[in-house]
Structures are given as structure tokens and as C-alpha cells.
Amino acid sequence: MQRFSSWTIGLHWLSVGLVIGAYTSVNLKDAFSDYRISELLRLVHFNCGGLLWGVMMARFVIFITRSKAVAIVPPIARLQQVISKLMHYLMFACFLSLPILGALSLALQQQSWPFLGIMTPILGEDFKASVQLHQFHEQIATIGYFLVGLHALAAFYHHFVRKDNTLLRMLPGRREHHHTKP
Numbered sequence: 738m739q740r741f742s743s744w745t746i747g748l749h750w751l752s753v754g755l756v757i758g759a760y761t762s763v764n765l766k767d768a769f770s771d772y773r774i775s776e777l778l779r780l781v782h783f784n785c786g787g788l789l790w791g792v793m794m795a796r797f798v799i800f801i802t803r804s805k806a807v808a809i810v811p812p813i814a815r816l817q818q819v820i821s822k823l824m825h826y827l828m829f830a831c832f833l834s835l836p837i838l839g840a841l842s843l844a845l846q847q848q849s850w851p852f853l854g855i856m857t858p859i860l861g862e863d864f865k866a867s868v869q870l871h872q873f874h875e876q877i878a879t880i881g882y883f884l885v886g887l888h889a890l891a892a893f894y895h896h897f898v899r900k901d902n903t904l905l906r907m908l909p910g911r912r913e914h915h916h917t918k919p
């Protein structure tokens with residue numbers, strides 16, 4: 738069975754981990770009365786999100802430059818192909834914009850934070866813009882849950898109901914070698 742490249746597979750599952758890290762940390766943040774734990778979870782959120790931006794950028798470059806995705810067998814309808822492509826673009830848009838909105842919102846209210854140990858720059862003070870960016874960040878993050886949920890459901894539908902190779906292509910494993918083909 739043919740799979741996606743190791744980079745595509747590795748970065749896909751790395752981004753899944755970072756998405757889980759970003760959502761979990763921010764949602765747990767207020768569950769602790771100890772402010773040091775909340776503060777730590779906030780930094781985990783910022784750093785998972787920041788790293789995710791880099792990973793999604795790399796994935797996006799691969800996504801738009803590769804000649805063709807590994808085919809799904811048995812093949813899916815043309816309309817399904819278009820919808821899945823649209824869905825993938827939406828997920829890139831979501832997780833590439835979220836870190837920028839979050840980081841801008843902090844920078845515009847003079848908040849610097851350590852990204853992998855390096856303090857981020859701040860921008861001129863603009864609380865109104867900062868609050869708006871923050872709200873936008875929340876709304877896109879909410880949409881993100883639905884995109885990922887739908888995406889995972891689609892993957893399981895393909896695997897368990899349609900029983901095609903959609904999911905298997907994205908799982909790590911032995912690569913097929915075509916010694917016999919020219």
C-alpha cells in the first residue's frame with residue numbers, strides 16, 4: 738500500500754499533538770486556583786500554538802507544492818475530492834491564523850512571553866484592537882473544534898465504513914518499494 742511521505746505523515750501527527758496541547762492547556766488553565774499553574778498552562782498554550790504555526794507552515798508548503806496526493810483506493814467521487822480539499826484549506830487557514838491573532842492580541846496589550854525561551858516583542862499599545870483580535874481568536878478557535886471533529890469523523894468513516902485506504906495512507910509503517918515497476 739502506498740503512503741504519504743514520511744514528512745507529511747510525521748508533521749500531520751505532530752500537529753495533532755500540538756493542537757491537543759494548545760486546546761487542553763488553555764481549557765485547563767482556569768481549573769487551578771494556584772496562579773503559577775495557570776500561568777504555566779498559559780505559556781504551554783502559547784508555545785504549543787506558536788510551534789503549531791511553524792509546523793502548519795511547513796505542511797502547507799508541502800501540501801501546495803507536491804505534484805499529487807497519494808490516491809484513495811477505491812477512488813472517491815470528484816465532488817468528494819473537491820470538498821476534502823476545501824476542508825484541508827480551511828484547516829490550514831484556521832490553524833495558521835490562530836497563532837497570529839493570539840500573538841498580535843498579546844503584543845498590542847504590551848504582553849511579552851517566552852517563546853521557546855525567547856521573549857517576544859511587543860507593539861504599540863492598542864487595547865481596542867487587542868480585544869477585537871482576542872475575540873476573533875476565540876471565534877476561530879471554536880470553529881477549529883468543529884473542523885477537526887468533522888475531519889476525524891470523515892477519516893473514521895473512510896476507514897471503518899467505506900473501508901478504503903484514506904487513513905492507512907496517513908499512518909506510519911513500512912514503505913512500499915516498487916522493484917518490479919519501471
Ligand code: HEM
Nearest residue numbers: 759760763782783786787789832835836839840875878881
Ligand atoms: C493554533 C493554535 C491555537 C489554538 C487552537 C488556540 C485556541 C485557543 C482557545 C480555545 C482559547 C480559549 C478561548 C476561550 O476562552 O473561549 C484561546 C485563548 C487564548 N489564546 Fe489561543 N490558540 C492558539 C494559539 C495561540 C497563540 C500562539 C497565542 C499567543 C501567543 C494565543 C493566545 C491566546 C490568548 C492570550 C488567549 C486568552 C487566554 C487567557 O484568557 O489568558 N493562542 N486560544
Ligand code: HEM
Nearest residue numbers: 745752753756800821825828829832885889892903904907
Ligand atoms: C484523530 C484525529 C485525526 C485523524 C484520524 C486524521 C486523519 C487524516 C487523514 C486520514 C488524512 C488524509 C486525508 C486525505 O488524504 O484526504 C488527513 C489529512 C490532513 N489532516 Fe488530519 N487527522 C486528524 C487530526 C487532524 C488535526 C488536529 C489537524 C489540524 C492540524 C489535521 C489536519 C490535516 C490536514 C491539513 C490534512 C491534509 C494534509 C495533506 O494532505 O498533506 N488533522 N488527516
